[in-house]
Amino acid sequence: MTMKVHKVSSQSQHEQRHATKRHGKNKWRKKRHSLDTALLNTSTGTAKLEQPIPKREKPTLKRLKKSYTKPIPETSRAEERKVKATSVTFTHVHTNGGAELDGSSSSVDSKEWSEYANSVLQNGMESSTSPKTDQMEEDCLQFHAHFDRTHNRAVLVMKQGQVLCFRGKCLLTCLYGHVEVLGFTIEEGQQPYPLFSPPSHCPLTITALGNNPPSSKNKKEGLLEAKAIVRKYLSSEPSKKLMSELDSDSCVVLLEPLDTPLTRVLTSFSELSEIFGLNSKELKSQAAVYNPVLSAVGVTALRGPCAQGLVMSRSYREAISSLLSAWAGEFDRCPIILVCGGKSSGKSTFNRHLINSLLNHTVSVEYLECDLGQTEFTPPGCLSLSSVTEPLLGAPFTHLRDPEHMVYYGQADCQADIDRYLESLKSLWRHVSGESPVIINTMGWIRGHGFQILVDLIRLFSVTHVVQLSYGNTPQCQLLTPDFLRTAHGWQTHPPTPPTLTEEPVGHLSIRSHVFLSVQSEFEGAGTSGEMQHQRSNELRDLALLSYFSKLQSPEPGPIHPLHCFTPYQVPLSAVAIGVTHCEVAPNNILYVANASIVGLCCLSEKVVGREGPVVLSQTPICQCVGLGVLRGVDMARGLYFLVTPVSPSVLRHVNCLLLGEITLPKILLTKQHGVEGDLPYVTTDYSFEVQGAGKLHIYKGLTRPGFIKSNN
Numbered sequence: 001m002t003m004k005v006h007k008v009s010s011q012s013q014h015e016q017r018h019a020t021k022r023h024g025k026n027k028w029r030k031k032r033h034s035l036d037t038a039l040l041n042t043s044t045g046t047a048k049l050e051q052p053i054p055k056r057e058k059p060t061l062k063r064l065k066k067s068y069t070k071p072i073p074e075t076s077r078a079e080e081r082k083v084k085a086t087s088v089t090f091t092h093v094h095t096n097g098g099a100e101l102d103g104s105s106s107s108v109d110s111k112e113w114s115e116y117a118n119s120v121l122q123n124g125m126e127s128s129t130s131p132k133t134d135q136m137e138e139d140c141l142q143f144h145a146h147f148d149r150t151h152n153r154a155v156l157v158m159k160q161g162q163v164l165c166f167r168g169k170c171l172l173t174c175l176y177g178h179v180e181v182l183g184f185t186i187e188e189g190q191q192p193y194p195l196f197s198p199p200s201h202c203p204l205t206i207t208a209l210g211n212n213p214p215s216s217k218n219k220k221e222g223l224l225e226a227k228a229i230v231r232k233y234l235s236s237e238p239s240k241k242l243m244s245e246l247d248s249d250s251c252v253v254l255l256e257p258l259d260t261p262l263t264r265v266l267t268s269f270s271e272l273s274e275i276f277g278l279n280s281k282e283l284k285s286q287a288a289v290y291n292p293v294l295s296a297v298g299v300t301a302l303r304g305p306c307a308q309g310l311v312m313s314r315s316y317r318e319a320i321s322s323l324l325s326a327w328a329g330e331f332d333r334c335p336i337i338l339v340c341g342g343k344s345s346g347k348s349t350f351n352r353h354l355i356n357s358l359l360n361h362t363v364s365v366e367y368l369e370c371d372l373g374q375t376e377f378t379p380p381g382c383l384s385l386s387s388v389t390e391p392l393l394g395a396p397f398t399h400l401r402d403p404e405h406m407v408y409y410g411q412a413d414c415q416a417d418i419d420r421y422l423e424s425l426k427s428l429w430r431h432v433s434g435e436s437p438v439i440i441n442t443m444g445w446i447r448g449h450g451f452q453i454l455v456d457l458i459r460l461f462s463v464t465h466v467v468q469l470s471y472g473n474t475p476q477c478q479l480l481t482p483d484f485l486r487t488a489h490g491w492q493t494h495p496p497t498p499p500t501l502t503e504e505p506v507g508h509l510s511i512r513s514h515v516f517l518s519v520q521s522e523f524e525g526a527g528t529s530g531e532m533q534h535q536r537s538n539e540l541r542d543l544a545l546l547s548y549f550s551k552l553q554s555p556e557p558g559p560i561h562p563l564h565c566f567t568p569y570q571v572p573l574s575a576v577a578i579g580v581t582h583c584e585v586a587p588n589n590i591l592y593v594a595n596a597s598i599v600g601l602c603c604l605s606e607k608v609v610g611r612e613g614p615v616v617l618s619q620t621p622i623c624q625c626v627g628l629g630v631l632r633g634v635d636m637a638r639g640l641y642f643l644v645t646p647v648s649p650s651v652l653r654h655v656n657c658l659l660l661g662e663i664t665l666p667k668i669l670l671t672k673q674h675g676v677e678g679d680l681p682y683v684t685t686d687y688s689f690e691v692q693g694a695g696k697l698h699i700y701k702g703l704t705r706p707g708f709i710k711s712n713n
Contacts, residue, residue, distance in 0.1 A: 143156060143157070143158060143162065143164060143301075144156070144157045144241060144242045144245045145157070145242075145255075145291070145293040145294060146230075146234060146238045146239060146242050146293065147292070147293045147296050147297075148233070148234050148235050148236070150235040150236075151235060152256070152257060152296075152297075153233075153254060153255065153256040153257075153297065154254070154255045154256075154293050154294065154296065154297050155175070155230055155233055155234055155238070155242075155252060155253075155254055155255075156252070156253050156254075156255055156293075156294075157230070157242060157245050157246055157250055157251070157252055158179070158206070158208035158250065158251045158252075158253065159208060159245070159247075159249070159250060159251075160177075160208055160209065160210035160211075160249045160250070160251070161207075161208060161210070162207070162208045163205050163206070163207050163208075163309070164205065164206045164301060165203050165204070165205045165301070165302045165306075165307040165308070165309045166197055166203060166204060166205075166206070166294070166299045166300055166301050166302060167197050167198070167199065167203055167276065167277060167278050167282070167288075167299075167300045167302065168197055168276050168277075168298045168299040168300050169194070169195060169196045169197065169198075169258045169263060169276045169298050169299075169394075170194075170195050170255045170256060170257065170258050170297050170298050170299050171192045171193070171194055171195070171255070171256040171257070171258045172186065172192065172193050172194075172195050172206070172253055172254070172255060173190075173191075173192040173193075173253065173254040173256075174186045174187055174188050174189075174190060174251070174252075174253050174254075175188055175229045175230075175233060175252040175253060175254055176188050176211065176225070176226045176229050176250065176251060176252035177208065177209065177210055177211035177226075177249070177250060177251035177252065178209050178210075178211070178212075178251065179206050179207060179208055179209060179251050179253060180206075180207045180209055181193075181195060181204060181205070181206055181207070181356075181391075181393050182204060182205075182310065182352060182353055182356050182391070182392070182393060183320075183352075183353040183354070183355075183356035183357040183360075184356035184357070184359060184360060184391035184393065185209065185360050192254075192256070193391065193393055194258055194260075194393065194394070194398075195258075195393050195394065196258075196276070196393065196394025196395060196398040196399075197276070197394070198275055198276050198394070198395050198398070198534065199274075199275075199276075199277065199278060199279035199282070199533070199534055199535075200275075200395055200534040200535050200539075200540065200543070201349070201395045202308075202309060202310055202311075202349065202523070203302055203306070203307070203309055204309065204393065204394075205309035205310065206253070208250075208251040209251070210249040210250075210251065211226075211248060211249055211250070211251065219247070219248040220248075221248075222248030222249075223246060223247055223248045226246045226247075226248065226250055226252055227243060227246055229252055230242070230243065230246065230252060233254055255294070255297045255299060256297060257296075257297050257298050258298060259557060260555075261550045261551065261553035261554070261555060262397075262398065262547050262550045263276070264550075264553065264557075264560055265546060265547075265549075265550040265553060265560055266543070266546060266547075266550075268560040268674075269668055269672055270672075271668060271672075272534075272668075275534060275543075276298070277300070278300065279533070279534075279535075280533070281306065282302065282306045285304060285305070285306055287302045287303055287304050287305075287306035287307065288300050288301070288302065288303075289301040289302065289303050310349065310353065310523075311522060311523040311524070313519070313520050313521065313522040315517075315518060315519045315520045316350070316519050316520075316521075318517075319350075319467055319517040319519050320353065320354060320357060322465075322515070322517060323335065323337060323354060323358075323465060323467075323517075324357060324358070324361075326437075326464070326465060326515070327358060327361070327362065327437050328361075333434075333464070334434055334435065334436060334437055334438065335437050335438070335464045335465055336437075336438045336440070336461060336462060336463050336464045336465070337354070337437065337438065337439050337440065337463070337464070337465045337466075337467060338440040338442065338454075338457060338458060338461070338463045338465070338466050338467070339351055339354075339439065339440065339441060339442065339467045339469070340442045340446065340454050340466065340467070340468050340469070340480065341444070341446070341468060341469030341470060341476070341519075341521075342444050342446050342469075342470070342471075342476040342477070343444030344444070345444070345469040345470065345471055345476075345521050346469055346519075346521045346523065347441065347442070347444070347469055348374060348376065348396065348441070350467065350469065350519070351367075351376070351439055351441055352376075352392040354439060355367070355388055355391075355392055355439060356391045356392060356393075358437055359388070359389075359390075359391055362436060362437070363389060363436075364387050364388060364389045364436045365387075365388045365436055365437050365438075365439060366385065366386070366387055366388070366432055366433065366436050366437070366438045366439070367385070367386045367387075367388050367438075367439050367441065368384075368385050368425070368428060368429065368432070368438060368439070368440045368441065368461075369382070369383055369384045369385070369386070369403075369441055370383065370425060370440060370441055370442050370443060370457065371441050371442060371443045371444075372409055372411060372412050372413055372414060372421075372443070373412040373413060373443070373537060373541065374396070374444075374537060374540060374541075375396065375544065376392075376396045376399075376441065377396070377399070377400055377401050377403055378400065378403060378406060378544075378548075379400070379544050379545050379548045379628055379663070380412055380541040380544055380545070380663055381408065381409055381410050381411055381412060381600075381661050381662070381663040382406050382407070382408055382409065382600075382625065383406065383407045383409055383421075383424050383425060383428060384403035384405065384406040384407070384428070385403055385404055385405045385406075385428045385429075385431055385432065386401065386403040386404060387404055387433075387436070395543075396540070396544060397540070397543040397544045397546070397547040398547070400544065400547050400548055402627070404431065405428050405431045405624065406428075406624065406625045406626070407424040407427060407428060407622060407623070407624070407625055408581070408600030408602060408625035408628075408659050408661065409421065409424060409581065409661070410581030410582055410600065410620075410659055410660070410661020410662055410663060411581065411582050411661055411662045411663070412541065412662065412663070413443070413445065414443075414453075415445075415449070416582060417620075418449060418453065418491055419491075419492070420620065420622065421453075422453070422456060422460075422491065422492055423622055424622050425457070425460075426460065427622055429460070429461055440457065440461065440463070442454060442457065446476060446477045447477060449491060451477055451478070452489065452490045452491040453490070453491055454480060454490075455480070455485065455488045455489070455490035455491075455493065456490035456491050456492050456493050458480065458485060458514065459485070459490065459493045460492075460493065463514050464514055464515065465514060465515045465516075465517060466480050466514050466515070466516050466517065467517045467519055468480055468516070468517070468518055468519065469519045469520075469521050470518065470519070470520060470521065471520070471521045471522075475518075479516070479518065480516065481516045482513040482514055482516060485514075541663075542666035542667075542668070545598075545663075545665070545666050546666055546668075546669070548628060548646070549563065549630075549646065549669075551646035552566055552644070552646050560674070562669075562673045562674050562676070563630065563632075563644065563669055563673070564632070564673060564676070564681055566644050568632050568633075568642040568643055568644045569642070569643045569644075569645070569649075569652065570640045570641070570642060571640065571641040571642075571643055572639055572640060572641075573610065573612070573613060573614045573615070573634075573639045573640065573641060574608075574610030574611055574612065574613075574614075574615065574639065575608065575610070575656065576608060576615065576641070576655065576656050576657060576658055577604065577608045577610075577615040577616070577617050577656065577657045577658070578590060578594060578599075578614050578615065578616060578617065578657070578658045578659075578660065579616065579617030579619075579620055579621075579657070579658075579659055579660070580593065580620075580659075580660045580661075581620045581659055581660065581661045581662075582661055582662045587614075587616045590614065590616055590660075591614060591634050591636070593660065594631050594634070594658070594660050595631060595633065595634055596630070596631065596632065596633075596665070596681075596682040597630070597631055597660055597664070597665070598628055598629070598630055598660075598661070598663050598664060598665055599628065599629055599630075599631055599643075599658040599659060599660050599661075600625045600627075600628060600658070600659040600660075600661065601625060601626050601627050601628065601629050601645060601647060601652070601655045601657075601658065602621070602623045602624065602625045602626070602655065602656075602657040602658070602659055603623055603624045603625075603626065603654050603655055603656060603657065604621060604623050604656050604657045605623065607656070608656045608657070612639055613639075617657070620659065621657065623657065625659075626647055626651050626652075626654070626655060627645060627646065627647040627651070628645065628663075629643045629644060629645030629647065629658075630643070630644045630645070630665065631643060631658070632644050641658070670682055670683050671683060
């Protein structure tokens with residue numbers, strides 16, 4: 001029996017639409033001064049694909065482009081006050097060396113990729129050992145911007161090679177030339193891209209790469225084109241200072257305020273009001289640069305040591321270059337890249353940078369999420385396979401999206417049931433297309449059984465490249481080299497038995513080697529858990545959940561509605577099965593446990609047949625999950641669940657299983673329910689240990705255990 005879904009009310013304004021891909025309409029909304037408009041455009045053997053990964057020919061590099069944003073007609077406002085171009089000094093970004101691509105390949109594509117890696121990936125490399133004078137650095141790193149009050153946006157002119165490191169959020173459109181953000185190149189004519197630079201992660205940088213005009217256009221024609229573009233996007237005449245900074249190699253970008261349901265939900269809580277502001281270190285060192293033009297669009301420029309942005313070591317650059325070359329045609333099949341390392345070693349940032357770099361040359365990258373606690377595209381507790389078609393220009397909680405396939409595990413780690421974890425990943429791997437590069441993200445658990453899982457993943461998924469990140473003077477675990485894998489034992493897999501002298505090697509026992517890339521993380525704080533606000537793992541999980549349920553909000557600007565204000569779906573108890581993934585619960589107590597909890601909305605292949613009471617699962621299934629929901633209440637008299645979820649009704653019709661896990665609602669959703677008079681729902685100060693299914697709210701105050709406090713001596 002499939003889920004019978006209908007609203008308590010006939011209102012449909014809260015129905016959610018599927019997220020569009022990069023080719024479709026832009027889902028981001030921008031804030032206007034006077035008008036809000038939408039933007040324009042299960043064996044233990046090797047897991048096998050449903051179709052084997054095909055050998056591929058030399059790739060044709062693809063680029064997704066869109067036409068210019070529709071220009072705004074010029075208007076004359078004599079009384080308008082002009083904001084003059086503001087010059088600000090920024091500190092140059094110093095990184096740790098450069099890298100070159102392997103020049104062994106003689107193909108034209110490989111040479112083009114070599115030029116790309118040497119030009120783009122080495123931006124910010126120290127070019128001289130002699131120190132610059134303050135005046136030289138100021139002349140090199142001045143930025144000029146003009147704010148248009150009529151359309152609430154700013155035009156920023158950047159010289160080739162200039163870097164703007166910032167906190168905040170904005171919508172960026174490249175009008176002339178091309179710029180690079182976290183490995184992704186944004187060119188003129190492309191769609192606007194949302195940029196998020198919260199204090200939970202390293203600040204983003206916008207690097208001006210200049211302009212590559214066609215051979216038929218000289219520098220004078222390029223300069224005239226740049227000036228015409230600046231005038232077209234400003235409703236008043238730009239200042240002479242701004243126009244004097246333009247040349248044929250300049251980059252012109254349009255910056256606009258960014259207002260989305262996510263940003264409105266997060267900033268509605270006082271604890272998260274500065275989620276896109278500066279962190280405590282940046283505040284203490286006075287790293288912010290006052291710039292009224294940038295501030296008007298939500299951007300705070302940084303200076304000094306805090307303006308380093310992404311710090312890339314030499315080994316980091318070499319690994320990126322090697323992986324780009326692999327996709328360019330050095331391998332006879334699509335690369336399957338596994339990225340591993342200890343906690344806080346920089347795996348997620350490396351993955352985002354690699355995905356963005358690949359998206360410069362291919363339309364999609366497949367991403368297998370194996371980290372339950374720090375997921376990239378889904379709420380925590382989920383394993384997923386996603387096809388990434390848009391660049392990742394922010395922290396994970398800023399770009400959650402519906403994956404192609406997902407399994408709800410229900411916990412932030414897999415120690416309780418490693419076999420179910422591996423079997424869930426095998427079920428996802430069967431859907432890998434093999435037509436795009438694959439990136440496998442792994443957990444920070446690299447000791448004991450966690451290390452055995454890494455060995456299994458390399459063997460089960462026939463990994464072609466292993467990127468192992470480490471920090472400090474010694475690696476945190478054994479290096480996963482091909483030689484080591486020949487004798488290593490995993491949780492489910494074991495070393496292949498070598499053939500005897502009299503028999504031929506057996507196909508499925510043959511050893512397929514992989515390329516091992518060691519990356520040394522040299523950024524500040526590598527290997528240490530985040531100590532500042534919004535950097536701890538539990539806070540990041542809460543941010544991901546808040547981001548997911550922000551989809552319930554209206555896309556139109558307006559007040560934020562608390563969770564209890566949304567009209568729930570009514571679901572008959574007999575229409576869906578219910579189970580608990582992480583512990584044993586007596587059937588007569590399961591509804592007490594499920595009330596006001598997060599559940600995975602899953603689709604069983606078998607029909608659910610029930611009578612009046614709930615249908616309780618005897619074991620946890622491995623099945624497709626389409627999203628999460630909140631069981632707002634249970635009506636035993638009418639036999640109904642009341643479910644709040646952003647999943648669309650057309651998808652909910654296929655749901656016939658609710659899985660309750662260890663992932664809980666963020667405490668802030670319960671303790672900060674706006675518009676409630678009297679006692680808060682599901683929260684009480686009159687606590688009784690006799691109440692079944694209830695518990696205390698554990699508030700993490702950031703205190704460090706005495707055993708982990710470092711001595712100053």
